[in-house]
Amino acid sequence: MTTTSGDDRSNLLVEVRGLCKHYPLPRSAGDILARRQAAIQAVSDVDLQIATGETVGLIGESGSGKSTLARVMLRLVPPTAGSVRFDGTDLLALRPAQLRRIRARMGVVLQNPYGAVNRRRPVRAIVAEPLLAHRVGTKRERASRVQAALEMAGLPSGFADRFPAELSGGQLQRVGIARALVLSPQFVVADEPTASLDVSIRAQIINLFADLKAQLGLAMLFISHDLGTVSYLADRVAVMYLGRIVESASAAALERSPLHPYTQALIASIPRPDPDQRSAVPPRGQIPSPLSPPPGCPYHPRCPLAMSVCRLRRPPLEEKASGHLAACHAVPAARAVS
Amino acid sequence: MTDSDGTAACGPDIRAGEPLAEVTGLSVAFGNRHAPVPALREISMRIGRGEAIGVVGESGSGKTTLLRSIAALVPRPFIRSGAVRFGNRDLLTLRERELATIRGREIGMVFQDPVNCFNPAFTIGYQLRRAFRLHRQGPGGGTNAEIGRALDRVGVDAGRLARYPFEFSQGQLQRLMIAAACFAGRPALLLADEPTTSLDVTTEAQILGMLRELRRDLGMALVLVTHNLALAAQLCDRVLVMYAGRIVEEARVADLFARPAHPYTRQLLRSLPVLPRRRGRLYSMPGDPASAANARRGCPFAPRCEALLGAVCADTEPGLLPTGVNGQLAACHRYDIAQAATENLAGQAPA
Numbered sequence: 001m002t003t004t005s006g007d008d009r010s011n012l013l014v015e016v017r018g019l020c021k022h023y024p025l026p027r028s029a030g031d032i033l034a035r036r037q038a039a040i041q042a043v044s045d046v047d048l049q050i051a052t053g054e055t056v057g058l059i060g061e062s063g064s065g066k067s068t069l070a071r072v073m074l075r076l077v078p079p080t081a082g083s084v085r086f087d088g089t090d091l092l093a094l095r096p097a098q099l100r101r102i103r104a105r106m107g108v109v110l111q112n113p114y115g116a117v118n119r120r121r122p123v124r125a126i127v128a129e130p131l132l133a134h135r136v137g138t139k140r141e142r143a144s145r146v147q148a149a150l151e152m153a154g155l156p157s158g159f160a161d162r163f164p165a166e167l168s169g170g171q172l173q174r175v176g177i178a179r180a181l182v183l184s185p186q187f188v189v190a191d192e193p194t195a196s197l198d199v200s201i202r203a204q205i206i207n208l209f210a211d212l213k214a215q216l217g218l219a220m221l222f223i224s225h226d227l228g229t230v231s232y233l234a235d236r237v238a239v240m241y242l243g244r245i246v247e248s249a250s251a252a253a254l255e256r257s258p259l260h261p262y263t264q265a266l267i268a269s270i271p272r273p274d275p276d277q278r279s280a281v282p283p284r285g286q287i288p289s290p291l292s293p294p295p296g297c298p299y300h301p302r303c304p305l306a307m308s309v310c311r312l313r314r315p316p317l318e319e320k321a322s323g324h325l326a327a328c329h330a331v332p333a334a335r336a337v338s
Numbered sequence: 339m340t341d342s343d344g345t346a347a348c349g350p351d352i353r354a355g356e357p358l359a360e361v362t363g364l365s366v367a368f369g370n371r372h373a374p375v376p377a378l379r380e381i382s383m384r385i386g387r388g389e390a391i392g393v394v395g396e397s398g399s400g401k402t403t404l405l406r407s408i409a410a411l412v413p414r415p416f417i418r419s420g421a422v423r424f425g426n427r428d429l430l431t432l433r434e435r436e437l438a439t440i441r442g443r444e445i446g447m448v449f450q451d452p453v454n455c456f457n458p459a460f461t462i463g464y465q466l467r468r469a470f471r472l473h474r475q476g477p478g479g480g481t482n483a484e485i486g487r488a489l490d491r492v493g494v495d496a497g498r499l500a501r502y503p504f505e506f507s508q509g510q511l512q513r514l515m516i517a518a519a520c521f522a523g524r525p526a527l528l529l530a531d532e533p534t535t536s537l538d539v540t541t542e543a544q545i546l547g548m549l550r551e552l553r554r555d556l557g558m559a560l561v562l563v564t565h566n567l568a569l570a571a572q573l574c575d576r577v578l579v580m581y582a583g584r585i586v587e588e589a590r591v592a593d594l595f596a597r598p599a600h601p602y603t604r605q606l607l608r609s610l611p612v613l614p615r616r617r618g619r620l621y622s623m624p625g626d627p628a629s630a631a632n633a634r635r636g637c638p639f640a641p642r643c644e645a646l647l648g649a650v651c652a653d654t655e656p657g658l659l660p661t662g663v664n665g666q667l668a669a670c671h672r673y674d675i676a677q678a679a680t681e682n683l684a685g686q687a688p689a
Contacts (some may be wrong), residue, residue: 171626198396256614
């Protein structure tokens with residue numbers, strides 16, 4: 001999206017089009033007679049492209065659909081509508097065996113490292129798990145790949161025989177990262193990998209991801225609710241609100257001149273480590289239920305700029321400046337961003 | 339108790355200028371006599387009337403244990419020494435029955451996870467009424483009108499009292515917790531343990547603004563435990579930085595952020611991924627946070643410190659020493675060497 005050159009297409013690794021994920025709710029007898037089907041609209045009509053070696057940051061409040069989008073992109077859950085292409089292959093058309101083969105090229109790092117590992121197994125077994133699942137290599141080859149992955153994740157060789165209970169939160173998150181890397185994936189989804197870590201450890205893990213990105217040329221979807229964390233890693237950032245992407249731009253442009261009022265509110269809400277800089281007035285209210293999203297623009301009940309059109313029509317996600325997309329009626333399409 | 343003269347000196351009345359609460363020489367160790375697991379070592383702090391104190395630290399630093407000790411929630415056998423004076427009483431010597439009249443009434447508490455603070459089987463109204471009746475000395479507490487006024491102050495619709503906890507968002511539950519903590523009794527001191535950690539940034543900003551207003555209007559003192567330095571910057575007058583069960587720095591909030599004195603504070607501030615994004619690589623501190631339980635000889639921060647002075651750091655633990663600025667204290671050997679070192683350090687503070 002930021003680069004408009006033609007060869008960008010050939011670099012495209014992950015391409016999501018019109019993706020929707022709705023979770024139907026149980027129906028009452030009345031609903032069935034009236035042919036009504038209520039659904040939680042977790043993800044609605046999302047387009048997203050990630051090029052080889054590119055890191056896309058995904059931010060938004062809890063309940064905005066970030067994690068659901070990631071799960072659908074890995075096809076851990078099937079979408080309601082839309083398509084996901086990975087390296088040109090439609091993930092939704094694949095048979096299980098084919099899907100398994102292509103999954104070996106993707107990795108995932110989860111938020112809570114304590115919940116993501118089997119505590120009864122040593123680190124080497126945890127990291128080797130993807131290799132076994134994909135029946136890769138001989139025992140010796142697997143051992144050397146585990147060793148290499150642990151090294152990449154910044155864990156000295158002594159850690160292979162330790163158990164999760166002997167590791168700190170930061171070390172355990174490195175184990176999770178090693179496991180995601182052991183199959184040498186092209187694409188890694190990291191879902192809030194720094195949220196549960198201490199301040200000093202969070203900086204270590206952010207830098208580890210930055211190094212991996214540079215060394216391995218990974219494409220990455222980095223999910224976080226903290227724009228600060230994302231801005232140190234992402235080339236491009238997409239902002240989600242109530243299941244939709246409401247703004248997307250280069251990390252620098254988004255931080256410097258956010259266009260959508262929601263993004264502006266998110267940035268203004270971040271408490272600053274500076275007693276002289278009081279945080280701004282926070283946005284009103286809270287994220288509405290994805291069960292019954294408001295009509296028109298989903299942000300209008302909280303938006304300080306809301307006009308009558310915002311209550312009626314949902315603004316499309318359109319280019320407001322070069323490479324800078326936003327879904328807002330109040331932002332003129334031709335507005336130039338310095 | 340190591341500090342008997344401090345408690346003996348205080349009279350029945352609290353004169354202006356005297357602290358609301360004071361912790362002296364508090365050491366806490368869990369585990370048993372044969373295998374103690376130290377959590378706090380020789381903590382002393384004063385909480386002035388209406389003052390907001392931030393207690394900042396990473397996991398294992400002892401910040402939550404300190405907060406729980408102030409409310410006398412740490413089981414008595416684990417208190418190895420020290421006193422927590424609140425008004426004219428030492429909370430650590432009171433009986434449970436006496437404490438029950440102080441907690442909730444004079445000391446309010448707000449915890450990190452509001453979801454687990456409510457019983458899912460009872461309505462919010464029922465639970466709030468119980469809290470309001472319990473903490474009101476006289477009769478007539480816990481009327482719907484009174485609870486309604488409290489909910490109004492924290493921005494929750496009073497018409498929802500008949501609802502159950504699952505029908506509220508985390509942010510709303512935290513508002514309800516704060517309503518119970520601030521209005522059920524008349525606390526002079528609010529203890530808050532990571533009150534916004536499980537919340538989104540927008541909700542966090544709302545809660546932050548609300549706490550600021552409540553504190554101003556009710557004149558409450560606040561002890562805010564957090565891992566987030568930014569929250570302390572936004573809400574507090576004074577900040578204590580904890581590491582491995584000790585206070586390693588104490589300063590007025592403006593001084594802490596403008597002139598952090600302890601190398602740990604400085605390194606911690608540099609490792610924040612702040613906006614606007616600083617150019618280049620984010621600074622990251624080597625190693626893992628230490629806890630008091632695996633304390634080593636010398637300064638506990640020495641293995642991660644980038645300003646080591648030499649053998650002294652590895653051999654002896656520094657005391658909490660004045661840095662020479664506005665009563666700022668830091669537990670670092672550079673302050674026992676010379677005044678010259680202090681001046682040198684002030685020049686090194688990050689922009």
